[in-house]
Structure formats: C-alpha cells, structure tokens
Amino acid sequence: MDDGSPKVAFSRIAWFSPLPPARTGVARYSADVLPLLDSSGLTIDQYEAGNAHDFVWRHKQAAYDLVVYQLGNSTWHDFMWGYLFNYPGLVVLHDTHLHHARAAQLLRARRVDDYRSEFAYDHPGVSGAATAVAVEGLAGSTFYRWPMTRAVVESARLVAVHGEFAAAELRARHPGARVERIRLGTAKRPTSPSARADVRRQYNIPADSIVFVAFGLVTAEKRIEPVLRALGSLAARGDDVHLLIGGENGFPGLAEAIEKCRVGDRVHVAGYVDEAGVADFLAAGDVSLSLRWPTAGETSGSWIESLAAAKPTIITALAQNAVVPRSVAMSIDLLGEEAGLVEAMGTLARDRARREALGRAAYDYWQAEHQVSLTADDYRRVIAQASQIPAPSQSGLPAHLTNDYSARAEAIAREFDR
Numbered sequence: 001m002d003d004g005s006p007k008v009a010f011s012r013i014a015w016f017s018p019l020p021p022a023r024t025g026v027a028r029y030s031a032d033v034l035p036l037l038d039s040s041g042l043t044i045d046q047y048e049a050g051n052a053h054d055f056v057w058r059h060k061q062a063a064y065d066l067v068v069y070q071l072g073n074s075t076w077h078d079f080m081w082g083y084l085f086n087y088p089g090l091v092v093l094h095d096t097h098l099h100h101a102r103a104a105q106l107l108r109a110r111r112v113d114d115y116r117s118e119f120a121y122d123h124p125g126v127s128g129a130a131t132a133v134a135v136e137g138l139a140g141s142t143f144y145r146w147p148m149t150r151a152v153v154e155s156a157r158l159v160a161v162h163g164e165f166a167a168a169e170l171r172a173r174h175p176g177a178r179v180e181r182i183r184l185g186t187a188k189r190p191t192s193p194s195a196r197a198d199v200r201r202q203y204n205i206p207a208d209s210i211v212f213v214a215f216g217l218v219t220a221e222k223r224i225e226p227v228l229r230a231l232g233s234l235a236a237r238g239d240d241v242h243l244l245i246g247g248e249n250g251f252p253g254l255a256e257a258i259e260k261c262r263v264g265d266r267v268h269v270a271g272y273v274d275e276a277g278v279a280d281f282l283a284a285g286d287v288s289l290s291l292r293w294p295t296a297g298e299t300s301g302s303w304i305e306s307l308a309a310a311k312p313t314i315i316t317a318l319a320q321n322a323v324v325p326r327s328v329a330m331s332i333d334l335l336g337e338e339a340g341l342v343e344a345m346g347t348l349a350r351d352r353a354r355r356e357a358l359g360r361a362a363y364d365y366w367q368a369e370h371q372v373s374l375t376a377d378d379y380r381r382v383i384a385q386a387s388q389i390p391a392p393s394q395s396g397l398p399a400h401l402t403n404d405y406s407a408r409a410e411a412i413a414r415e416f417d418r
Contacts, residue, residue, distance in 0.1 A: 017070035025301040036376035088391040096297030097147040158386040185375035189279035199284035203268040213285030216302035223291035230341035307366035312358030
C-alpha cells in the first residue's frame with residue numbers, strides 16, 4: 001500500500017557516526033539500524049573519526065545523494081563539525097543542546113575567538129559576557145541555558161530528533177527549519193538462561209535481593225547521588241536492596257558519594273558493559289533507573305533497552321517523558337525527588353506483582369513504539385524527504401564553520417606547478 005511518503009529508488013548515503021567498539025550509545029544505535037537500511041536498497045558508506053578524511057575524495061569521485069550526521073552532545077561527535085556546513089545533509093540530533101561538547105572542543109584547541117563568534121551567531125542578543133564562564137572553565141550546568149544549535153539546525157537540509165517534544169522545541173526555536181521525528185528503537189538482545197544468577201554471582205549479590213540497575217554513561221545528571229541516598233534509606237528500614245551500576249564512569253565523585261551514603265556493601269560498579277553483555281546485565285536486575293536532570297533534550301537509549309528487556313522502570317518527570325503512559329513507568333517529580341525515589345523504589349522493592357505488571361507494560365510499549373524496525377521505517381521516509389530538499393544557504397555563518405582549510409594546500413600545490 002502506498003502511504004504517500006516520498007520514495008527513493010536508489011540512494012548513496014554517507015553516514016557519519018561513532019561506531020562500535022566506540023563506548024557510546026550512538027555507536028550501538030547505528031550498529032542496530034544500519035543493517036536494516038542496507039537491506040532496503042540504500043548504499044551506505046560509514047564514516048567515523050578514524051576514516052572521515054576519506055569522505056571528501058570519495059564524494060568528489062562519485063557524489064553522495066545525502067550525508068547523514070548522527071550528532072550528539074559528546075566528544076564522540078567532534079569529528080563531524082568539519083563537514084556539517086560544507087556538506088549539508090540530514091542531521092539527526094541525539095541531544096537538542098550541543099553547548100557542552102562544542103565549547104569543550106573549541107576551547108580545548110584554544111579557539112577562543114571561534115567559540116565566541118559561534119556563540120554570538122547561535123544566540124544573537126545574548127551578551128558576549130556569557131561566554132566568559134566557559135572560557136574560564138567555570139560553566140558547568142550553565143551550558144544548559146544556551147543550547148548552541150542554531151548554526152547546525154538552520155544549515156541542514158533536514159533535522160531529525162527522537163521525540164515529539166524535542167521536535168516541537170526545535171520548530172519553535174528555528175521556525176524556518178525542517179524538523180521530523182524518527183522513533184528511537186533498539187534491537188531485542190539475546191540473553192542466556194543463567195544470566196541473572198551468573199551476573200549476581202559475579203558481583204556477590206544475593207540471589208533473593210531486589211536489584212536496581214542504573215545503566216549507561218555514569219554522570220551526576222543521571223541522579224546517582226539521590227539514588228544512593230534513597231538506597232541508604234531503604235536499607236536502613238530493612239529492605240534487602242542493592243544497586244548495580246553499569247557504564248563508563250563520567251562521575252569523578254562516585255566513590256566518595258557511595259562512601260558518604262554508607263552503601264558500599266550494596267552498590268556494585270560494573271564499568272562499561274559492551275553490546276554483547278547488555279541483555280545479561282539487565283537480566284540481573286529487578287528495576288531499571290533511567291533518571292535525568294539537567295537534561296539536554298535527549299531520549300534515553302538505556303531506558304529503551306530496559307523496556308526491551310521487560311524491566312519495570314523509574315524515570316524523571318521531564319517534558320519529553322510526558323507521552324509515556326503511567327502504566328509503563330513510574331515517574332519522579334523533580335520538586336520532591338528524594339522522597340519520590342524512596343517511595344517508588346520502596347514500592348517496587350516490596351511489590352512483586354507491581355514489578356511484573358510494569359515489566360509487561362514496558363515490553364508491550366517497546367514492541368509498539370521502540371523496535372528498531374520502526375526506526376528503520378522512519379529513516380527511509382526521512383531520507384527520502386531530505387534527499388529532495390536543497391541545501392540552505394550557508395552565507396552569514398561564522399567564517400570558521402565553512403572554512404575547509406584547503407587554501408594552504410592549494411597554495412603549496414601551486415608552488416609545485418611553477
């Protein structure tokens with residue numbers, strides 16, 4: 001049946017993204033969706049930090065129909081900025097705020113003037129003094145106030161995000177931009193029958209304890225400290241609870257926080273969990289914690305993984321989570337976060353029937369909204385749309401964004417031609 005969406009008979013796609021074994025959820029995401037797109041008539045060349053320089057000569061030899069950028073607010077995406085504005089394409093924003101990573105990239109290279117000019121373009125009317133805190137290394141959470149997305153969004157052929165709230169936010173912020181939603185999906189990952197027992201044995205977690213799992217990059221924004229305090233409160237009143245933390249550690253104060261909350265015997269830090277181990281890791285837990293504040297407008301990939309594993313989840317009551325039915329996840333109000341965590345975690349620790357009901361609803365929700373096949377369907381539609389949209393004018397952008405740094409090489413080549 002023809003659904004009326006644009007069709008692409010054949011397209012050559014350049015796909016810019018971190019890829020496995022890069023320790024980032026976007027790498028796992030690309031690894032899930034690319035095989036489905038490869039099998040649907042698209043020819044896709046993959047570019048990551050190590051081979052991105054090959055793109056220019058390949059594109060000159062045989063031009064790509066579309067460049068797709070998987071762009072997020074982390075250093076894994078730094079290599080894309082040299083291509084975004086010279087080769088406009090479909091930009092998939094995994095975060096609607098890019099300020100943290102972009103400022104870090106420019107300031108690490110001592111490109112202070114470039115940072116200031118880019119900030120001024122992205123946020124006209126904001127005092128230049130706003131950049132001083134970042135230049136002095138003091139910005140921290142103030143980065144969330146200014147997203148630094150204007151140049152990226154308004155120079156792309158089309159922008160895609162993974163949530164309708166994020167799409168509405170970008171449309172309001174950039175009225176002339178084309179913004180579409182691509183559903184965030186994940187593959188169903190296999191697990192071994194003995195995974196629950198094996199993982200618990202590995203971390204000396206009793207077989208009958210209730211285990212909360214925090215999975216993904218470990219940062220303060222994942223609300224680790226409030227979770228540790230809630231765990232301590234539950235343990236103090238006699239609940240047999242443990243916390244299993246999996247992910248690259250981006251929270252330098254983790255060990256100190258565990259000690260301060262006096263839960264060292266109940267917290268188990270696994271470190272990075274690779275793709276093959278995700279399902280087994282989640283199988284060891286009873287409840288998954290997918291909390292976030294402050295937020296960069298992201299849709300949590302680790303939460304989607306937890307749904308696919310049929311785990312009951314506890315999430316933060318953010319605007320982008322308003323579409324999640326109450327039957328699918330327990331939601332915590334930030335204004336009463338600590339009390340809410342104690343109540344929600346305590347309820348699920350003691351109520352097996354509630355856990356099982358939430359787990360079934362989570363899996364059903366994943367099947368209906370977040371299978372990776374749905375992500376691939378949306379990509380086919382959005383790629384077809386983006387392929388037909390001319391690249392917007394790049395005039396007016398800060399000069400460093402469109403500088404391809406070829407002038408010096410051309411000058412040297414001319415010297416040899418004499």
